[in-house]
Amino acid sequence: MADIRFQVHRFNPETDEKPYYQEYQFTPLEGSTVLDCLNYIKWHLDDTLAYRMSCRSAICGSCAMRVNGHAKLVCQTQVKNVVRPDGTVRIDPVGNMPVLKDLIADMHGFWTKMQAVKPYLMPTQPPPSANQEYLQLPEAFRLFEEEATCIMCGACVSDCTSLESDKQFLGPAALAKAYRFSADTRDGRRHERLEELIERGGMWDCVRCNECVQTCPKTVAPMEAILKLRQMALKERLTDSIGARHVTVFTDIVGRRGILDERELPVRSLGFNPVKLLGMAPVALQSVLKGKIRPLEPPHKVKGVEDVQRIHREMEDGS
Amino acid sequence: MEYPVHDILIIGGGAAGLRAAIAAAEARPDISVALVSKVYPMRSHTVSAEGGTAGVLRSDDTFDSHAYDTVKGSDFLTDQDAVELFVRAAPEEILQLEHWGCPWSRDPDGGIAVRAFGGMSVKRTVYAADKTGFHLLHTLFQTSLRYSNIRRYDEWFVTALLVDDGRILGVTALDVRSGQFLPLLARAVILATGGCGRVFAFTTNGMIKTGDGMALAYRIGAALKDMEFIQYHPTGLPGTGILITEASRGEGGYLLNAQEERFLQRYVPSRMELGPRDLLSRAIITEMEEGRAFQGPYGAYVQLDLRHLGERLINERLPFVRELTQEYLGIDPVREPIPVRPVVHYSMGGVDTDTEGKTSITGLYAAGEVACVSINGANRLGSNSLSECLVFGARAGRAAAHGAADAPAPRAEVIAGRAADEERRVAAWLTRAEGTERLAALRDDLRHGMERGVGVFRTGEGLREVLGKIHDLRGRLARVTLDDRSRIFNTEWTAALELEFMIDVAEAIAIAALAREESRGSHTRRDFPQRDDVRFLKHSLAFWSREGPRVGYRDVAITRWPPEERKY
Numbered sequence: 101m102a103d104i105r106f107q108v109h110r111f112n113p114e115t116d117e118k119p120y121y122q123e124y125q126f127t128p129l130e131g132s133t134v135l136d137c138l139n140y141i142k143w144h145l146d147d148t149l150a151y152r153m154s155c156r157s158a159i160c161g162s163c164a165m166r167v168n169g170h171a172k173l174v175c176q177t178q179v180k181n182v183v184r185p186d187g188t189v190r191i192d193p194v195g196n197m198p199v200l201k202d203l204i205a206d207m208h209g210f211w212t213k214m215q216a217v218k219p220y221l222m223p224t225q226p227p228p229s230a231n232q233e234y235l236q237l238p239e240a241f242r243l244f245e246e247e248a249t250c251i252m253c254g255a256c257v258s259d260c261t262s263l264e265s266d267k268q269f270l271g272p273a274a275l276a277k278a279y280r281f282s283a284d285t286r287d288g289r290r291h292e293r294l295e296e297l298i299e300r301g302g303m304w305d306c307v308r309c310n311e312c313v314q315t316c317p318k319t320v321a322p323m324e325a326i327l328k329l330r331q332m333a334l335k336e337r338l339t340d341s342i343g344a345r346h347v348t349v350f351t352d353i354v355g356r357r358g359i360l361d362e363r364e365l366p367v368r369s370l371g372f373n374p375v376k377l378l379g380m381a382p383v384a385l386q387s388v389l390k391g392k393i394r395p396l397e398p399p400h401k402v403k404g405v406e407d408v409q410r411i412h413r414e415m416e417d418g419s
Numbered sequence: 420m421e422y423p424v425h426d427i428l429i430i431g432g433g434a435a436g437l438r439a440a441i442a443a444a445e446a447r448p449d450i451s452v453a454l455v456s457k458v459y460p461m462r463s464h465t466v467s468a469e470g471g472t473a474g475v476l477r478s479d480d481t482f483d484s485h486a487y488d489t490v491k492g493s494d495f496l497t498d499q500d501a502v503e504l505f506v507r508a509a510p511e512e513i514l515q516l517e518h519w520g521c522p523w524s525r526d527p528d529g530g531i532a533v534r535a536f537g538g539m540s541v542k543r544t545v546y547a548a549d550k551t552g553f554h555l556l557h558t559l560f561q562t563s564l565r566y567s568n569i570r571r572y573d574e575w576f577v578t579a580l581l582v583d584d585g586r587i588l589g590v591t592a593l594d595v596r597s598g599q600f601l602p603l604l605a606r607a608v609i610l611a612t613g614g615c616g617r618v619f620a621f622t623t624n625g626m627i628k629t630g631d632g633m634a635l636a637y638r639i640g641a642a643l644k645d646m647e648f649i650q651y652h653p654t655g656l657p658g659t660g661i662l663i664t665e666a667s668r669g670e671g672g673y674l675l676n677a678q679e680e681r682f683l684q685r686y687v688p689s690r691m692e693l694g695p696r697d698l699l700s701r702a703i704i705t706e707m708e709e710g711r712a713f714q715g716p717y718g719a720y721v722q723l724d725l726r727h728l729g730e731r732l733i734n735e736r737l738p739f740v741r742e743l744t745q746e747y748l749g750i751d752p753v754r755e756p757i758p759v760r761p762v763v764h765y766s767m768g769g770v771d772t773d774t775e776g777k778t779s780i781t782g783l784y785a786a787g788e789v790a791c792v793s794i795n796g797a798n799r800l801g802s803n804s805l806s807e808c809l810v811f812g813a814r815a816g817r818a819a820a821h822g823a824a825d826a827p828a829p830r831a832e833v834i835a836g837r838a839a840d841e842e843r844r845v846a847a848w849l850t851r852a853e854g855t856e857r858l859a860a861l862r863d864d865l866r867h868g869m870e871r872g873v874g875v876f877r878t879g880e881g882l883r884e885v886l887g888k889i890h891d892l893r894g895r896l897a898r899v900t901l902d903d904r905s906r907i908f909n910t911e912w913t914a915a916l917e918l919e920f921m922i923d924v925a926e927a928i929a930i931a932a933l934a935r936e937e938s939r940g941s942h943t944r945r946d947f948p949q950r951d952d953v954r955f956l957k958h959s960l961a962f963w964s965r966e967g968p969r970v971g972y973r974d975v976a977i978t979r980w981p982p983e984e985r986k987y
Contacts, residue, residue, distance in 0.1 A: 150908045
């Protein structure tokens with residue numbers, strides 16, 4: 101392996117006014133992970149560097165950091181796979197959380213949101229007997245098998261674009277956890293949990309950018325879990341939210357006309373809410389200017405609308 | 420000065436600590452329980468346990484069978500009364516975890532599945548794929564969130580235990596985040612800090628397992644029991660020491676030497692790959708010494724072959740093994756054998772406790788790997804340790820909750836002087852004048868010294884050499900200076916405090932190993948190759964003293980299974 105220049109985010113709140121990058125250059129041993137490299141830096145080049153780590157085998161979730169701008173578990177990341185063409189690797193703390201020092205972020209908000217979704221089993225039926233387990237068929241477990249592998253490292257939260265613009269959003273990790281318990285056949289409080297999650301900051305505030313699915317070092321795929329939460333909520337007739345109305349109205353319009361009418365969608369999604377509707381005005385105006393909305397065109401059906409309706413029927417029967 | 424006061428303070432947020440916290444909070448909803456951990460609880464090393472947790476759940480199994488397997492596995496050094504109690508309590512703990520949502524792997528009918536494990540004569544190891552510790556820990560952590568009387572001190576580093584007149588009064592701790600030093604007072608303290616695998620260079624253990632709780636108790640006069648018994652797990656990845664679970668063999672994997680021979684037929688013919696860990700590790704080292712192992716960049720190794728199990732079974736039961744070998748070695752076990760070698764995994768020894776977790780210090784309890792009850796004796800059977808954390812964590816939690824009721828409220832003025840002394844000692848690390856020694860160099864010397872001198876095979880000469888080295892290290896430690904003089908998240912500072920713990924623990928291990936002039940379980944002396952029940956059917960007890968550690972002995976409790984030759 102050749103020399104690598106590590107550009108490491110440094111910030112000591114006791115002495116530094118603002119963060120900076122410090123460069124360390126050396127040749128890692130073959131097979132080194134990024135964590136191995138940080139350990140080498142700390143114990144051979146600069147003992148003052150601060151970061152979290154524990155198991156070094158991708159299961160404890162301590163060492164999520166941004167490598168070249170994307171969150172990864174550094175213990176799981178082979179350094180040779182992330183060296184950029186100019187021979188550098190940039191390491192930052194996870195995003196969407198305040199930085200405490202160097203590569204250490206404050207996870208307080210992460211835990212608060214995790215706790216907010218009631219991440220524990222709430223059975224309403226007693227177990228078959230005190231000396232017996234709840235029965236759960238393997239296929240019932242498979243409904244949340246992947247979501248149960250969340251190690252709470254915060255990588256998905258780091259790279260979540262919804263959170264970047266809305267600090268209230270519960271975020272992918274907490275919502276995936278909410279799905280994990282809502283999908284568990286042993287749990288008895290699914291409806292209550294879902295009821296809380298259709299509120300502001302909940303399941304409908306994900307913009308489906310897929311970053312969390314890309315970045316998750318395990319197999320959680322948080323966005324997929326959020327979509328499954330939405331389906332659950334609709335099935336439980338929890339439709340009284342902007343997000344739920346948005347998808348049902350969307351489906352309804354396309355089902356009737358074979359095409360989306362951007363004039364109808366926001367009005368029906370937001371309901372009678374003059375403040376929110378007024379808030380949409382700039383977007384509406386832009387859409388008109390760009391020709392996305394044609395205000396004068398009468399509502400119409402597209403040619404072949406019957407085929408669109410057939411697709412809809414088949415989708416609904418299928419689900 | 421006002422210090423935080425709790426009824427119970429639990430140090431460590433792994434399986435034993437969380438189970439203790441929940442048990443205490445349930446036993447006495449009116450008391451305040453504090454959980455102090457140097458890392459967020461789910462970073463605790465329980466998370467790395469893979470294979471399973473043992474308990475009698477099936478009609479083809481009996482408590483006696485589990486107890487006898489455990490006693491025999493321990494080379495007859497367990498306290499059999501403790502083992503009998505343990506095997507009876509384990510099933511209800513496993514079911515309790517299920518009721519809290521733990522996703523144990525299931526049989527097709529929806530009941531909890533069991534798998535085979537080393538030294539267990541029937542299938543009795545309950546598992547959650549090969550991430551048992553992970554699921555167990557997260558279930559406990561998440562369940563603990565339901566109790567409003569559990570208060571967490573995440574990322575607080577305990578530096579000392581405060582005692583007065585033989586009674587525990589609390590701890591002194593660093594809030595790592597702010598660097599603030601603060602005594603935390605309590606009527607009872609439970610140590611649940613895990614083991615000390617990092618005292619060795621090559622270990623499966625996470626970086627945090629530096630023997631903190633063992634050293635904390637040792638320094639205030641509690642005995643460290645059976646410290647010479649260090650378990651080498653047969654199958655760690657060369658280089659990193661990452662654990663490849665025993666479940667790989669429980670599911671049918673083979674161990675092969677360089678001649679493609681299942682060499683265990685010459686060592687443990689009746690059990691083969693499912694023999695106990697001490698025998699398997701010795702067998703592998705013997706193969707290496709006699710030239711029948713493979714050679715790689717990290718030295719000699721043997722192979723763990725899972726290919727005949729097939730991709731489907733590997734994906735369903737051993738997905739983490741596949742993930743680890745692919746990520747860290749670039750090897751797919753579906754197609755290639757995995758290189759493995761014995762690696763330090765577990766400390767059978769620990770703080771001397773009874774079956775309620777009580778130590779010799781009034782109000783101080785210990786549970787989990789930090790403790791020695793003892794149910795593991797000279798060699799723990801795989802999958803007994805998670806059950807141990809649950810059973811004895813819960814027992815210690817309940818005992819401490821009831822004990823705290825009778826204990827006087829700790830008074831700040833009694834400990835103010837001692838807390839101030841401790842603060843000066845800890846803070847002195849930040850103001851020391853320039854020294855000539857580096858922290859990391861000392862730590863490496865200690866860990867490699869232990870690896871050489873206190874390995875699978877030991878000699879009196881090698882152990883004396885290690886003790887000499889440890890003595891030197893104490894001198895060199897005084898000349899170490901830190902580069903980071905700041906308070907906030909100073910991980911060099913906490914590493915220095917950890918090194919102090921490690922040196923104390925390493926010394927207790929080496930001195931107990933030197934004193935035990937026999938071979939039993941994981942402790943094999945080349946100069947004393949036989950088990951000696953006349954002199955050493957006894958627990959060793961290491962005590963701290965100003966002149967250096969002192970070793971005493973206590974008889975083993977034998978109820979129903981007199982010692983016999985241990986053959987598999």
